[in-house]
Amino acid sequence: MKQFDVVVVGAGLAGLCAARRLSQARLSVAVLEARDRVGGRTWSRALADGTVLDLGGQWIGPMQTRVLALARELGVATFPTYNEGETQRLLPGNLEPVLQNLVLLFGKLDAMAEQIPVQQPWTAANAHEWDAQTFQTWLLANVTDPHTLVLARLVATALFTVEADELSLLHVLVYIRSAGSIGNLTNVTAGAQELRFVAGAQELSRRLAAQLGDNHVRLSCPVRGIEQTSQHVTVRSDDTSVGARYAIMAVPAGLADRVIYLPPLPGRRSHMHQRIAPGEVIKIHCVYAKPFWRLRGLNGRAMTDTGPVTVTFDNSPASGSPGVLVAFVEADEARQFRLLSDAQRRRAALDCLVRFFGPEAAEPREYVETDWSEEEWTRGCYGGNFPPGGWSRYGAALREPFGRVYWAGAETSDVWMNYMEGAVRSGERAAEEVIAAIG
Amino acid sequence: MKQFDVVVVGAGLAGLCAARRLSQARLSVAVLEARDRVGGRTWSRALADGTVLDLGGQWIGPMQTRVLALARELGVATFPTYNEGETQRLLPGNLEPVLQNLVLLFGKLDAMAEQIPVQQPWTAANAHEWDAQTFQTWLLANVTDPHTLVLARLVATALFTVEADELSLLHVLVYIRSAGSIGNLTNVTAGAQELRFVAGAQELSRRLAAQLGDNHVRLSCPVRGIEQTSQHVTVRSDDTSVGARYAIMAVPAGLADRVIYLPPLPGRRSHMHQRIAPGEVIKIHCVYAKPFWRLRGLNGRAMTDTGPVTVTFDNSPASGSPGVLVAFVEADEARQFRLLSDAQRRRAALDCLVRFFGPEAAEPREYVETDWSEEEWTRGCYGGNFPPGGWSRYGAALREPFGRVYWAGAETSDVWMNYMEGAVRSGERAAEEVIAAIG
Numbered sequence: 035m036k037q038f039d040v041v042v043v044g045a046g047l048a049g050l051c052a053a054r055r056l057s058q059a060r061l062s063v064a065v066l067e068a069r070d071r072v073g074g075r076t077w078s079r080a081l082a083d084g085t086v087l088d089l090g091g092q093w094i095g096p097m098q099t100r101v102l103a104l105a106r107e108l109g110v111a112t113f114p115t116y117n118e119g120e121t122q123r124l125l126p127g128n129l130e131p132v133l134q135n136l137v138l139l140f141g142k143l144d145a146m147a148e149q150i151p152v153q154q155p156w157t158a159a160n161a162h163e164w165d166a167q168t169f170q171t172w173l174l175a176n177v178t179d180p181h182t183l184v185l186a187r188l189v190a191t192a193l194f195t196v197e198a199d200e201l202s203l204l205h206v207l208v209y210i211r212s213a214g215s216i217g218n219l220t221n222v223t224a225g226a227q228e229l230r231f232v233a234g235a236q237e238l239s240r241r242l243a244a245q246l247g248d249n250h251v252r253l254s255c256p257v258r259g260i261e262q263t264s265q266h267v268t269v270r271s272d273d274t275s276v277g278a279r280y281a282i283m284a285v286p287a288g289l290a291d292r293v294i295y296l297p298p299l300p301g302r303r304s305h306m307h308q309r310i311a312p313g314e315v316i317k318i319h320c321v322y323a324k325p326f327w328r329l330r331g332l333n334g335r336a337m338t339d340t341g342p343v344t345v346t347f348d349n350s351p352a353s354g355s356p357g358v359l360v361a362f363v364e365a366d367e368a369r370q371f372r373l374l375s376d377a378q379r380r381r382a383a384l385d386c387l388v389r390f391f392g393p394e395a396a397e398p399r400e401y402v403e404t405d406w407s408e409e410e411w412t413r414g415c416y417g418g419n420f421p422p423g424g425w426s427r428y429g430a431a432l433r434e435p436f437g438r439v440y441w442a443g444a445e446t447s448d449v450w451m452n453y454m455e456g457a458v459r460s461g462e463r464a465a466e467e468v469i470a471a472i473g
Numbered sequence: 474m475k476q477f478d479v480v481v482v483g484a485g486l487a488g489l490c491a492a493r494r495l496s497q498a499r500l501s502v503a504v505l506e507a508r509d510r511v512g513g514r515t516w517s518r519a520l521a522d523g524t525v526l527d528l529g530g531q532w533i534g535p536m537q538t539r540v541l542a543l544a545r546e547l548g549v550a551t552f553p554t555y556n557e558g559e560t561q562r563l564l565p566g567n568l569e570p571v572l573q574n575l576v577l578l579f580g581k582l583d584a585m586a587e588q589i590p591v592q593q594p595w596t597a598a599n600a601h602e603w604d605a606q607t608f609q610t611w612l613l614a615n616v617t618d619p620h621t622l623v624l625a626r627l628v629a630t631a632l633f634t635v636e637a638d639e640l641s642l643l644h645v646l647v648y649i650r651s652a653g654s655i656g657n658l659t660n661v662t663a664g665a666q667e668l669r670f671v672a673g674a675q676e677l678s679r680r681l682a683a684q685l686g687d688n689h690v691r692l693s694c695p696v697r698g699i700e701q702t703s704q705h706v707t708v709r710s711d712d713t714s715v716g717a718r719y720a721i722m723a724v725p726a727g728l729a730d731r732v733i734y735l736p737p738l739p740g741r742r743s744h745m746h747q748r749i750a751p752g753e754v755i756k757i758h759c760v761y762a763k764p765f766w767r768l769r770g771l772n773g774r775a776m777t778d779t780g781p782v783t784v785t786f787d788n789s790p791a792s793g794s795p796g797v798l799v800a801f802v803e804a805d806e807a808r809q810f811r812l813l814s815d816a817q818r819r820r821a822a823l824d825c826l827v828r829f830f831g832p833e834a835a836e837p838r839e840y841v842e843t844d845w846s847e848e849e850w851t852r853g854c855y856g857g858n859f860p861p862g863g864w865s866r867y868g869a870a871l872r873e874p875f876g877r878v879y880w881a882g883a884e885t886s887d888v889w890m891n892y893m894e895g896a897v898r899s900g901e902r903a904a905e906e907v908i909a910a911i912g
Contacts, residue, residue, distance in 0.1 A: 166609045166638030168861045199605030200862035258697070258733070288747045292731050294697070301753070301811065301846030305853060308727045309860075311747040314740070369866055372740065407740030414744060421748075421860030422607045423639035427808055 038062045040468055041269045041278040043257045043293075046074020047454055048442040049284030050242035050251075051104070051461030052468075057246060059469050064276050065246065066269060068256035068411045071236075072243045074285075075412055075444075076454065078234020081400060085351055085358065086234040087319045089404040090415065091454055092349075095226040097218060098455035100462070101238075105231070108241040112229040113352040117222045119331045122390045124338035125188075127181030135182040136189075140216045142176065147210035152448045155208040156429045165426045169206045170199035184339045191365040192337075192345050193219055195313025195416055200365075202422040212451040222335075226453065232352055235454065256411075260439060261296040267438045280468045284442040284461060286312060288413050295436075303436055306428035309421060310445060312414025316363040316371055316405045318343070318383050320398035325350045325357030327391045334359055336390035341367040342379075343386035359387060359395070372405060379403065417452025418445040433463075435471075440464045477501045479907055480708045480717040482696045482732075485513020486893055487881040488723030489681035489690075490543070490900030491907075496685060498908050503715050504685065505708060507695035507850045510675075511682045513724075514851055514883075515893065517673020520839060524790055524797065525673040526758045528843040529854065530893055531788075534665040536657060537894035539901070540677075544670070547680040551668040552791040556661045558770045561829045563777035564627075566620030574621040575628075579655045581615065586649035591887045594647040595865045604865045608645045609638035623778045630804040631776075631784050632658055633858055634752025639804075641861040651890040661774075665892065671791055674893065695850075699878060700735040706877045719907045723881040723900060725751060727852050734875075742875055745867035748860060749884065751853025755802040755810055755844045757782070757822050759837035764789045764796030766830045773798055775829035780806040781818075782825035798826060798834070811844060818842065856891025857884040872902075874910075879903045 040056050042049045045067035056063045071077070077090040093115065094101050105112060123129055150158045158164070169190060177183045190198040193209070213219045219226055231237055243251045252274075259270035260281060267281045283290050291299075291307035299307075325348060327334050334348025342363045349360035361383055363371045371379055380401055387395035406415035420428070432446050442464035447456030479495050481488045484506035495502045510516070516529040532554065533540050544551060562568055589597045597603070608629060616622045629637040632648070652658045658665055670676055682690045691713075698709035699720060706720045722729050730738075730746035738746075764787060766773050773787025781802045788799035800822055802810045810818055819840055826834035845854035859867070871885050881903035886895030 162638075166607055168605055168607060168610070170605045170861075171607070171610050197862060199601075200860070200866075256733075288730070288743075291727070292733070294695075294731070298847075298849035301844065301852075302808070304727075305750065305753065305846060308747075308750040308852065311744065314744065366866070369741070405740065407744060408737075410737035413740075413747065421639070421862075422609075423636060423860075427639075427805070 035268070035275050035277050036064070037277040038064045039278060039472065040280045040282060041066065041267065041276050042282045042284055043269065044074065044284035044443070045072040045239065045243060045251055045253070046284060047076060047239055047457040048444060048461040049282065050239050050246070051458045052282050052284055052442050052465040053246055053250065054242055055462050055465035056468065061469070061472065063246070063250060064278070065251045066255045066257050066271060066276065067251060067253050070254045072251060072253070073236035073239035075406070075415055076235040076239060078236035081321065083356070085321065085356055087358070087402060088230070088234050088349070089317060089402070090235070090406070092230055092235050093227040094454055095218065095228045096224060097214060098226070098450055098453065100458040101455045104238060104458055108238060110237050110241060111232040113232055115222050115227055115230055116328070116348040116350060117333055119328060119333040121333055122336040124336065124340065124389065125181065125185060126339065132179065132181045132185055135177070135179055136185055139177065139182070139186055143207065143210055144215050147207040147215070150207055150211040152211050154430070155204060155211070156426045161204055162426060164207060165202050165204035165423055167203050168199050168422055169201040169203050170197070172203045173198055188337060188339055188344060189220065192362070194419055195315040195364045195368070196419055197365045200419070200421065202420055202424060204425050205420045208425060209451060212447070212449055212456070213453070227347070257293055259294040259296065262438045280438045280440065280471060282440045282442050282464045282468060284464070286413065286443060286445060287418055288312065289411065299436060302428065302431045303434070306431040309424045309428055310418040311421070312418050313416060314365060314368040314407045315415050316368045316403060318361040318363065319349065319400065319402040320359045320361065320384070320387060320395070321400035322357040322359070322394065322398055325354055326394045328354070330392070332391060338386070338390070341386065342371045342382050346387065346390060359391070361387060368405070368407070435467065440467050474707070474714050474716050475503070476716040477503045478717060478911065479719045479721060480505065480706065480715050481721045481723055482708065483513065483723035483882070484511040484678065484682060484690055484692070485723060486515060486678055486896040487883060487900040488721070489678050489685070490897045491721050491723055491881050491904040492685055492689065493681055494901050494904035495907065500908070500911065502685070502689060503717070504690045505694045505696050505710060505715065506690060506692050509693045511690060511692070512675035512678035514845070514854055515674035515678060517675035520760065522795070524760065524795055526797070526841060527669070527673050527788070528756060528841070529674070529845070531669055531674050532666040533893055534657065534667045535663060536653060537665070537889060537892065539897040540894045543677060543897055547677060549676050549680060550671040552671055554661050554666055554669055555767070555787040555789060556772055558767060558772040560772055561775040563775065563779065563828065564620065564624060565778065571618065571620045571624055574616070574618055575624055578616065578621065578625055582646065582649055583654050586646040589646055589650040591650050593869070594643065594650070595868045600643055601865060603646060604641050604643035604862055606642050607638050607861055608640040608642050609636070611642045612637055627776060627778055627783060628659065631801070634754040634803045634807070634855055635858055636804045639858070639860065641859055641863060643864050644859045647864060648890060651886070651888055651895070652892070666786070696732055698733040698735065701877045719877045719879065719910065721879045721881050721903045721907060723903070725852065725882060725884060726857055727751065728850065738875060741867065741870045742873070745870040748863045748867055749857040750860070751857050752855060753804060753807040753846045754854050755807045755842060757800040757802065758788065758839065758841040759798045759800065759823070759826060759834070760839035761796040761798070761833065761837055764793055765833045769831070771830060777825070777829070780825065781810045781821050785826065785829060798830070800826060807844070807846070874906065879906050
């Protein structure tokens with residue numbers, strides 16, 4: 035059995051950033067990955083003509099300093115998300131006052147979020163009250179105009195990929211706090227959707243893996259068991275075992291819970307795993323000869339309450355050719371969409387795009403769906419959400435080491451939780467914890 | 474590899490009842506159990522003097538027809554829970570009006586619960602509204618007296634072993650509906666706590682296993698993988714595999730999610746597993762020479778809002794000797810209690826018993842704690858609870874077969890969900906489904 039200083043489980047951005055930091059500290063490291071690729075929830079696929087589609091996470095923003103620094107160091111180029119022209123808002127009611135109401139609502143949420151100590155949200159003065167209600171309950175109490183309510187709930191599904199009634203109000207506030215403001219989360223320019231990667235977001239992970247070297251990153255190697263003594267950790271896959279002084283788990287809670295631990299996980303950790311649940315989203319790319327919407331003064335963004343597609347963006351490459359629209363089917367829409375046949379789904383999605391951008395949208399030359407709930411080695415995107423009461427009881431367990439096992443992953447980050455920035459930070463943080471433990 | 478008609482995973486009451494029904498239909502069956510014992514969440518331990526302690530589930534009620542019939546058939550004797558004398562209620566405020574308020578509140582909940590179609594709760598007219606709020610939100614809107622609120626929340630933790638703010642209102646109503654009424658859930662006489670088993674509740678499972686025979690029930694055999702084709706299922710443990718035409722999973726959702734499925738679980742089932750989470754409860758038995766409280770006109774029951782012990786019962790054997798008190802540490806109290814040292818926990822629990830029953834309670838001759846959250850092959854009692862939004866999105870997935878894999882377990886029962894009665898019914902229902910599929 036080969037021995038390392040540290041075994042990292044999961045070759046997503048978090049795991050690879052942990053491995054990089056450990057290597058920089060001259061520790062030996064192995065990364066075990068269940069899939070036959072690195073990148074986890076970032077997954078960039080090149081079409082026959084070379085056009086790269088980001089099937090998973092794709093955007094970063096100017097305040098996401100660690101992932102920006104990483105991209106710079108690795109020489110991974112970015113370019114701005116196309117943002118010229120008008121956004122299509124097919125929403126009920128008179129848009130102007132609704133948007134004004136939304137600004138006020140966002141201001142309220144930002145002010146509440148500011149009261150949250152980001153590393154220990156459960157210690158906020160109102161934490162218990164906020165964690166005892168759903169976001170939907172709060173919206174109903176704070177929004178009187180029904181059209182504003184529609185838009186507010188759309189924002190919730192777009193950010194969390196679950197419905198407002200599935201979310202703890204505290205979780206929503208922690209998320210906002212973790213990103214700095216709700217504007218940071220929702221904006222393109224100066225927000226979390228400002229920049230894209232020329233070669234796709236997965237390129238970060240590919241380069242990190244290449245730097246580590248092939249004999250450090252083992253693909254198609256799903257981890258089944260983790261055994262530890264006071265001195266040592268053994269990480270077991272189907273037909274291989276690896277020994278180490280420490281392990282870092284860099285996978286979502288639901289996947290971490292599928293591993294067999296010996297000794298077993300403490301009750302609190304196990305219960306946390308059973309409560310933090312990912313959202314549901316289906317990402318659809320439609321590729322056209324040209325970004326025809328741009329000629330009509332449209333930026334390719336749409337937002338509507340009549341799905342299945344409720345949000346779109348222009349996802350063309352930097353060159354603007356071919357034209358690519360990305361369409362999101364989120365939360366309840368995703369749950370319903372999945373029940374349709376292939377032909378029905380395609381028709382339903384394209385009908386939405388025609389509604390937003392005209393008849394040219396009806397005939398894409400490529401139509402690519404990615405349902406992250408069906409991905410065995412992710413089980414839901416964008417990330418994990420605590421239900422009501424979850425942060426109060428299990429928040430402190432998120433990063434708490436279990437003997438020689440440490441925890442990374444975007445959902446464990448107190449800054450930009452569930453974003454690439456959070457993944458990078460979580461990997462670096464877990465690596466630092468292990469480096470400190472090794473002394 | 475040995476072949477059977479059906480492999481059942483889990484030798485709790487649900488799995489064993491499924492196996493029994495399948496055997497009665499002359500189908501060959503194997504039951505694989507991770508633990509070195511049968512019974513799952515029922516676990517009866519005999520002390521040196523022969524006194525049986527039920528460390529897990531222990532009560533049944535007169536309306537629980539299937540488990541009563543099973544006990545009769547198996548010759549497992551019952552006896553009434555001791556219920557003479559007064560209940561100690563150490564609660565704030567003036568008890569009489571508080572109890573009157575509680576009766577009104579229970580009436581409200583019962584009336585709402587009656588509107589729920591028990592097999593498809595998400596189709597109730599108000600299902601969405603009820604599932605979009607926590608039980609705590611509903612209590613705050615419907616209870617003005619703070620003392621009534623304290624008691625109502627205590628009832629919630631006693632029934633669900635999570636706090637009111639962790640529960641969906643719809644889940645609470647489904648639970649009540651599944652038991653018939655909140656009185657059925659809370660009462661001793663004519664309720665779910667009326668009867669106990671002379672030999673302990675695990676005796677049902679022991680006898681079921683004995684009837685099936687040793688070569689049908691394999692202990693210490695944790696199932697790691699389930700592979701299926703359109704014709705066949707292979708169930709894999711650490712060092713053995715079993716083939717079958719069908720499989721029945723008779724374990725809680727959290728454990729079912731730890732198995733590696735090939736093909737992988739559908740997204741909806743996986744997401745359901747990630748959302749239904751068990752409660753937290755620590756059950757404590759204190760054994761005394763005599764049930765000294767009875768002489769003082771006390772029935773051994775206590776209820777208080779100042780824990781860690783918030784609920785007790787007289788758990789003496791039918792003979793009344795020795796005297797046994799069972800003390801429950803539930804939900805947030807359990808989460809805090811677990812952080813104490815052995816000596817601190819014992820002291821804290823006994824301090825409560827002294828407060829309820831006087832100084833004689835301070836020196837039990839046996840003190841036995843069972844923390845079900847730390848049990849690797851259960852991971853929380855009494856049972857699974859859906860968070861807000863859960864029933865609406867994932868309720869229909871509870872019993873939906875996955876190819877040749879069927880689902881049993883107390884949490885899948887539409888009648889007496891999470892009770893022994895529900896376990897029996899779920900096993901029989903899953904067996905009938907498989908019998909029908911075999912045709």
